[in-house]
Amino acid sequence: MQFRVITRFIAILVFFLGFSMAGPLLVSFIYDDGSTRALLLSAGITSLTGIILFLFTKKPGDAHLNHRDGVFVVTLGWVMAGLFGTLPYLFSGTIPDFTNAYFESISGFTTTGASILTDIENLPKGILLWRSQTQWLGGMGIIVLSIAILPFLGIGGMQLYRAEIPSPVVDKLKPRISETAKTLWKVYLLITFVEILLLFAGGMPLFDSVCHAFCTMPTGGFSTKNASIAYFNSAYFDGVFVLFMLFAGINFSLHYKLIKGDVKIFGMDPECRVFLFLLALLTLIVTVNTYGPVYDSLTRAFRAAAFQVTSLLTTTGFVTSDYEKWPALSQQILLGCMFLGGMAGSTGGGMKTLRIMLLIRHGYQEIFRIIHPHAVTTVKLGGKPVPADILSSIWGFFILYIGLFIVATLVMASLGLDMKTALGSVAASIGNIGPGFGMVGPAKNYLLTPVFGKWILIFCMLLGRLEIYTVIVFLVPEFWRK
């Protein structure tokens, strides 16, 4: 492990993070919300730490990050981002307790959207923007952003990119990895901007439009309102949010291809077809299921179902209705959505449509083999065979995901939480959704979770955002062996 190169990279990352606090600082200055000093202090400390670390690590001669270094940089980078992200909360006194502040910060960066705050509306505007901004930065990835900005990473950038991007297969859009990262961020920026415009045009105040767009595109789910999206109670906003949550749940390389003029791409991509079909089907079932017992009009039921299914399937976590009051079938479907997640290469969490698709196809192949023992078959995706090593890595991912989910649920239950809460909080954290079930349901929050439980959930959020392998590898002794 090349600690010098790693420290240097982390230093730059921390510096940029401090620099990015300038936005919230400016907002707090304009609104004079009383958090200016706290934000100034946070920005100063964070960028200074970056600069000092940078100056104290001499320039390494031949910086070639290998895969192991890449994994280390990414995980450490996220842990550090979470750490410095707590400063605005701590200094402003909005979240005085460190565990709570770290929970809120990591929940932001991992785009989970689980909150310990009870009265969000009374927070200073600068802090609110910082909270939304952590999600926005974490969505496309702080590391991917660094790759886009830093020119010198070269092939090391590829190792980092692979460790952060939420997909089993890495799809390069451009010959250079830094160009690929830049392109993704540009697409991300463009869609976010369009959403801000549409929200603003619908009458939402500019500040709320920016904050909500910052939390939709990364499938984050923080809101500036206590009641989340339900506060606005407007079909127009619901529609805009559903549309953009959907965009956020779709692979960003498809968006790029769409912008490049390939209009049929959503229909052509095999994963996208399954994702859209699944979304439509689940919305339909939930609509039918809630029409009658919960909603007396079919349009009301459809509006709520479409919003909640999209929100949970894309792992955003915005809420317009308390789904805990829905029939069991609908609740079960929403719980399932938390595991499915968005498409690979989107900003969504969960296990990703692509993995589920390939697992089912692989399963079917085994059944097929029983019928035709001598048949030569391969698992295909869009007519192309999927390499066996990708399939086995997906199986590994699946086992680890479910296994870690079970272990974490057991730990949560041992802390005295009821079954529904234990299950819901872990599923919502590892899937980066936010609102879960029971004590952490859509109408409540994570404040009352035990301290140790909060750290378990923080770990789960990181596991989910960095797709298990990148984080879990540190717990394996083999990693530390020379």
Add this chain to the structure above:
Amino acid sequence: MKIIIVGAGEVGFHIAQRLSEEGQDVVLIDKDPTNVKRINENLDVQAFLGSGTSHNLLKTSGIETADMLVAATDSDEVNLIACLLARNLNQYMLKVARVRNQEFLDQKDLFNQQSLDIDLLINPQSLMVKTILSIMEVPGASEVIDFVDGRVKLIGITIKKDSQFIDRRLLSFKDLEEKLLVGAIVRKNQVMIPRGNDTIQMDDLVYLVVRSDELNNMLKLFDIKEETLRRVLIIGAGQTGTALATALDKSKINAKIIDNNSKVCAELAAKLEHVIVINGDGGDKNLLREENIGDVDFMVAITGDEENNILISLLAKGLGAKRTITRVSKLSYIPLVSAIGIDTVVSPRLSAVRAILQYIRRGKVISVAPLKGEQAEAIEAEALETSDIVNSPLSKVKFPKGAIVGAIVRGENIIIPRGDSIVMPKDRLIIFALEKVIPKLEKLLTVKLEYF
């Protein structure tokens, strides 16, 4: 510039590496998943799995916006078809193809604009034969590179322990000024561009810039006796070995070629007039002794197996062969090989890469030769009027550390520069530079080392 490379074999991989390190956009196409995986892990380029002869794949790889196609697979046919498809998809792009089959190469009409329209043909084998022949011309040197149509030569010489130059500072070379210049020193596998205070040490490999008319005098200074090449022993009658033997067949040199495949030997014997063909194992001590290895001026080990070549060369050295030339493909082996006492290494990969890089950089930069595993380059460039380098003494020019002007060519004159030499516009310069200062050099020359 966007470059598409078909075939990620040794040549394709290496060109991709070079170009991507220089900041070009490189797309590689290969049909072997393990190659594609290796590329994804080691290079910052976009790799596609599939055949270079697939119209659709070439299209997805973005050929319509590319500036150049390099077809470098092992198959001539694939390379030619890839170029043909490329021409169809993008008529403006440049096309470089690696072609080995002599029968194709003989058909000059095939490659002109009316038919295949290939801009540059590369034949690593014949490039390697050329390299070997030019090394044989200067028996004492481990490397010989021609500049300005051969009027200036760059020779690599290893300093022996009794050389008069050991411990001498380069500043003290007053008597040799304007005749000779040390452009680069390779010491313990590190290339350095020397300054006046540096000294020459034993076992250094020094690169000298010499006018070709002064060559023999200079070699004498370095204790390299002028000797005529009389006996050459080639081991391995593959394509390169055969081509080399055929070239030597016409000369007066007494050459032998050994191969362990009797069929190949029989075919070769039927073709050759003077060269003696021997069927046997090139690694067999007794056979080598029988063929008087001790009296051989040059032993050339060019079988397809590089590890074998290295061992054969060591064996031959031990048995008294004066000099050896060894074919090694893996670049990572090259520094090791000189450390264990092998004189000269030739690599088909390096030859092909050189040819392609020279071609890509044409324009103001006339030619480029990578030195020693590519840590440094010798560049031939034109001095522009707008450049800071002209019209003031070289010692006053802010030259980047790690670069040096090795020769100035003004019309018919060749000047080996001193501190007070002045570069005039339109002069051709031969510059030595470490890879990492090349961007600075580009700025100084104000010619961005232009691509096209």
